[in-house]
Amino acid sequence: MLLGCRPPSGRYSGPDRAFSGLLRFHRVPRCSYHIDGRSRTSNFWAPTGGISKKHVQGSKEDANDLLVRGGFLRQAYSGIFHMLPLGLRVQEKLERLIDKYMRSVGASKVSLSSISSQELWEQSGRLKEGSELFKFLDRKESRFLLAPTHEEEITTLVGSLTKSYRDLPLRVYQISRKYRDEPRPRQGLLRGREFIMKDLYTFDHNVENALQTYTSVKAAYTQLFNELKIPYLVATADSGNMGGDLSHEFHFPSPKGEDTVVSCSSCDAVYNEELADGKSHDIGEQRTESREGFATEAGSTEAPPTISTGLWMSISKDKRTLLRAWHPKFSMQGPSEEPTEREVNSHAVKSIASAAGIDLDLSIENPVEQWSAQIKSDKASGSSTILHRPQVVDLYDSQVRVYKRPPLSDLLQQVNCTVSDIDYSMLDRFPNTNNGLSIINIHDGDRCFKCGDGTVKTHTAVELGHTFHLGTRYSQVLQASVMVDQAALRESGSSSTSDQTVPMQMGCHGIGVSRMITAVADSLADQKGLNWPRVMAPYEVVVVPGKGLEKDAEKVYDTLAADESSPLDIILDDRNKQMGWKLGDADLIGYPVIIVVGKGWKNQQTVEVQCRRLHNLREEVSLEQLPGFVRSLLERL
DSSP, X not given: OEESOOOTTSOOOGGXXXXXXXXXXXXXXXXXXXXXXXXXXXXXXXXXXXXXXXSOTTSOOOHHHHHHHTTSEEEEETTEEEEOHHHHHHHHHHHHHHHHHHHHTTOEEOOOOSEEEHHHHHHHTOOOTTOSOEEEEOTTOOEEEEOSOOHHHHHHHHHHHOOBGGGOOEEEEEEEEEEOOOSSOBTGGGBOSEEEEEEEEEEESSHHHHHHHHHHHHHHHHHHHHHHTSOOEEEEOOOGXXXXXXXXXXXXXXXXXXXXEEEETTTOOEEEGGGOOSBOSOTTOOOEEOTTSOEEOTTOOSOOOOOOEEEEEEEETTSOEEEEEEEESEEOSSTTSOOEEOOBOHHHHHHHHHHTTOOEETTOSOHHHHHHHHHHHHHHHTOOSGGGOOEEEEEEOTTSOOOSSOOXXXXXXXXXXXXXXXXXXXXXXXXXXXXXXXXXOOOTTOBOTTTSSSBEEEEEEEEEEEEEEEETTTTTTTTOEEEEOHHHHHHTTOOOSSOEEEEOEEEEEEEEHHHHHHHHHHHHOBTTBOOOOTTTOSOSEEEEEOTTOHHHHHHHHHHHHOOTTSXXXXXXXXXXXXXXXXXXXXXXXXXXXXXXXXXXXXXXXXXXXXXXXXXXXXXXXXXXXXXXXXXXXHHTO
């Protein structure tokens, strides 16, 4: 049955006659909308085509360009996107997949406001100058922000409603819009200023239960990513400013990734490069000078390959300590290998500095100028006391020479100081250990910094999920506590003889919904277009009829849709376009299975089934065999 179609005669009688004059001026398109229960492209707004390709012929097109050309999304502003109907179907399917696995760990779904209080973030210590937060004042000058995450709000909410350990464990999650004032939005949904995130927050009354919860959530994440049937990596990670000391990341390998994940051939460790602690595994080695002037192992008769030395600098947060890191610009794994360009790993440097009692600020881009300005300011104010003496600390990577007379003259000249006016120190060993320093980024073939035995392989990757054990990082400062009785305390191994109020043990577990759309699209796209996994595809199957075979295509559609106990998500491409155009559009959109009602149907009542992900499969299948054959393909996708 069709809505908005003229009667066959084109004339109106009875009550319809009253509208005939109006319709002369507002013509209703012939067969503009179908209400026969079938999903049809003519009923669905999918503005595909009409946008020129932006890639070199024969190469894979950028995933964001494919999503735009395929009618999934459009950019509204820098880092901000509108989701169109196809994109929203992909997003909703991903959300349903997430819902399934959140239910498996007993989580209840909530929806927290996107608006949060700046005062609350000040209490947690996360509201800092220069942070990537959208901040604003209301008409009463109250200070708010658009939340990029909700640890503060959920901790306050749960803390106000939960008072006894008997109310725990508690698992709550949301899938919501988040905001971040990203300085350089890029790569479409991978790095935007508005995005969709799934956040699961967990609450337990002791560490043992919290770690069990962490393990169960990590297992659920693994099952979720397995269902996507796309290669991924699970890496031990740095908790960063989220807090806690246990976290894992879920990554898709991608050349567009901003993370480097390292895997070891010996200890089977997989970890984010951010975990580099600055220790090299040259334990017990003595440093001597080779004829080139660089360190080599004691007793070695061969000089090491020449390594040019680079200088990298940073400054402490109080701007009174300048840290200089001397590192190899190039190094070689063996005498016959080509030199490998090296860069400083700022995470390793920060770890070394922290062990030496220096709190670095890696965000400052001109450390020497800032250090000089602070010294001059201290001199002018008379605060240049023994407590505020300027300091210079030199770090030396184990692959470079330690200078006998460090070059300081240029620095001292800038601040009009002598050597006796500053505190100078040098580190070529990790504080309180025999380990040398390793302050350069890891490359394939390097020795694993964790075990010291295996060699490593690096993977550029996109982070899509992250699990954190937060401990009491937020519950302590925001006073989210529960009463625990003596019996429960004894079960936990406590010798307490009275009830206690304890801060809740928390976990936070996120999945980047928006960025997963682009990451999956990029991972599976080929030269023809997008190529969705079954669980995320806007439709699992598209039926494409040739000219004059529209009614036959409806029969094929109905045959596939007949099994209501195991429904397929099908759409019928009934647009008034040429077959070649529709097949190209189907490839661009990335339907997992394409069914062509064409020459085979006319000749022998068969349809052609196409599936690019399964080795570009093309097979003629009879109508009777079609439902089972299509389901067998989808189960592999």
